[in-house]
Amino acid sequence: MGAFLLAMAASAAVSTCSGVAEPIIDVHLHSYEHDRRFTLQIPNPGSGGPMIVENGSQHASATVAALRAAGVVRGVVGGHSRATDDRMIALDPDRLRGGFEIDAVPTPEMLAEIRARRAAGKLTMIGEVEYQYEGVRHDDPRLEPLWTLAEELQVPIAVHSGAGPAGIVYMGSPLHRERFGDPAAFEEVLVRHPKMKLIIMHAGWPFLDDTLALMHAYPQVYVDLGAVDWAEPAPGFDHYLQTLMTYGFGKRILFGSDQMVWPDATAQAIARFRAAPYLSAEQRRDIFFNNAVRLFGWTDLPACAGPG
Template identity: 30%
Template sequence: MKQKGSVMPKILSISIIDFHLHFPVSHDVYLDGWEKRFVDRFGKAKLQKIYHNQQTLSERWRDAYLIPCTEEDLPDIETQAKRWVGETNKYRIDKAVFLTGGGNDQLAKIVKLAPDVFVGFAHHDPFSPGAAEELERAIVKLGLRGYKILAPTVEKRLDDPELDPLWKIAEKYQLPVLIHFGILGGGGGIGNAINMSPLVIHDIAKGFPDISFIIPHFGCGYTRELLQLAWACPNIYIDTTGTNDWIRWMPYPVTIRDLFRVFTETVGPQRIIFGTDSNHFPRGFTYPVFQTQWQACRDIGLDDSSMCAIFHDNAARLLKNVRA
């Protein structure tokens, strides 16, 4: 056991790694490009209307999952960092991997507030000028340990040869690259884009086999496509993150247990990585997400070795392999 007073299940004497967190900030940069393109074409008023509608739908979602509202006035990053350190102690979280946090420079500062437990990923637009150089700077100079891309917000296809210099940097440092595919932003969010299906990186994953590509939320509505991609490319990993509310929008019944079963029976537990998508307070670490996923794994009969792999060891291995 890592800490006394832990509320985690005592089935295994291990800590966990949450591979999918977002550090709470008042404004994050990863939607800036998509927002600018939308405003340029349709106007700012329509963007504001979209976000207003999303807020209404988000309130219904929070009510359904008993999730408290985000704080209106966020404390400074030092206060937020202390809160997250408290969460890691309370829930025996060995590493807290923040995929976003207000830009690469700010997230690097956040990681330095608790370097023994915090891990940060670069999260700039892959098509921004000098993106490859920025990725190398983020790893070598800033100490970040991976790269996060929100595929539906990216303007061009991710298999465009223009991105080859970026992938070469990721390959050089053997970075874990986490790419969100599928629907984005909850109800009223992005439902269609040029990079919705994970199969768009099929050739990239084959061309850069030393990059570990992690696809979160079990493919977020693109389960079949993710299974095809994982069948074709052994460097594809599956991230279990979040409530996976998208399953309610499938044309056939799907449960969290079903998802764990099909992926453990195909790609195997050595390529599955646990995450929660936790971010803001007062919610903090979303323990109910952990409970649901842990129980699903037990329900399908996973042994202790498989549980260790999913909830800790696979993530630890990917982070250890980073050459920086």
């Protein structure tokens, strides 16, 4: 059995890494069934390009195709249901891994499902966790069982932190408050849970100073720049990323696209990092690949590793 599993791992590494000059790991992907943006055919907010899918099934197929074309050798899908995540993962199980989306204070049943999926090998990350849209702060005591479980299972937990979409309070999330996304509110959580692996999604944008302070004090904190790296203006992205690099956090920045309903967003985000003149090739490789391999403890991508 051990030899069989090693062979399968080697096969997966070859199939996803073959012909990829610059391997990329995207830790911030979403799946859907129904979404009003499909119905309204909302253009891509970063490029202005048209919506290219009409439903969740099309979105899954187009996302997988976009990842392959962009050289993404591994992606973590934490969408709006386990069923839609599993559907997308089934399209390319060598490439994709499962997250666990949580959009409010988790119930005991959800915590039990996290534990069960982890035991079954179907859970790589808890996230995206986005209780902020329901008016919940990072330091809300009702979240304590979630932090405890993430620390116990040693599964990275990726939490939406920072701003929501412009006008979100008027678009179905009346309890959302920008201030609830300030990463500073994680501090007491991290004090209580020193072994919890935390990914701050969107790097806490636009709370840059508090993100820097938290990363300085707590070395178990990582960030991604999902959505900031393609939907926000390029100068703002560059200011944010370059500041994180200036303060020495290049080993704890992950690549995440947060492609949402626009499969083409992943390639847009990748292009932003490649165009950043302040990143060396080694630093970009850390962000695109090495940092995620180290955080998740992946050993099944040897064909991608190469130098560095």
